[in-house]
Amino acid sequence: MVSGKNINSFHGKRNSWPTEEYISRNTLTLFDCYDSAAPPEQAWRRRLNSHANLLTEFTITFREAVKMVRLGIRLWSYVREEATHGRKAPIDPFTRESCKPSASQGVPLGGMGSGSISRGFRGEFRQWKIVPGTCEPSPIMANQFSIFISRDGGNKKYASVLAPGQHEGLGKVDSHGISSWGWNLNGQHSTYHALFPRAWTIYDGEPDPELKISCRQISPFIPHNYRDSSLPTAVFVYTLANTGRERAKVSLLFTWANSVGGLSHLTGDHVNEPFTGEDGVSGILLHHKQVIKT
DSSP states (O other): OOBOGGGHHHHOSSSOOOGGGTSOHHHHHHHHTSTTOSOOSSOEEEETTOOOOOOBOOOOOHHHHHHTHHHHHHHHHHHHHHHHTTOOOSOOTTSOOSSOOOTTOOOOBSOTTSOEEEEOTTSOEEEEEOSTTOOBOSOOTTOEEEEEEEETTSSOEEEEESSBSSOTTTTSGGGTTGGGSOOOBOOTTEEEEEETTEEEEEEESOSSTTEEEEEEEEOOOOTTOHHHHTOOOOEEEEEEEEOSSSOEEEEEEEEOOSOSSTTGGGSOOOEEEEEEOTTSOEEEEEEOOOOOOO
């Protein structure tokens, strides 16, 4: 269990903040001209250069424990019965979970009951729940959006991963050179806005002071339509507004490791296959050979 006692300094006392405190009025006006590119008035907001406090566990008193003895016995019996059938109980307070809630999480990706990947407000993909009964909390830092910008004449060029540098996932053994990527984003003028099942990341002049970027994240959540709401999919829609006098040539790059979380991308025998659909849509199919632990 977790408590919100120590996170008031990070969350504040208000449920939402005026959008203007995070995004300039000019940028909001620009994105209002595009369909859903501007974040809503009511949302959970963070600056990308913020650092979330860890949530702390709380305990119960002896009197509360005595009152919960009967419930504890019933839960223990239920957990053991599920284990004898080779199943993991969905409610198991006796096992410490590796994926704990944290104040760094954002809106998860994926439909209902189809597994999910959480995306932190700083842009990292974490909390992998693809394989039933397992959770991989650590982010895979190769999974990123990056941007490359050049202005007419070539005098101004910008390149950066669209996530702040000095990230907790950098510098680890499995990063394999990722630390040398262009982690040039400060995050001071970039903000995250969450309103389930959507989320917006607004780059208000980062890394190019004259380019405004809106990234809209959408997962299927359709009332009275459980089939489409269960699709294991998510969509990212980018909107760019050039406020400078010079034309800008912009390239967006999306990198993704063939992984289901943890170090599974290093197990080998995975295959990536390009495809082009009948409607002209092209992409990459990731064939992942899962290692079954026995």
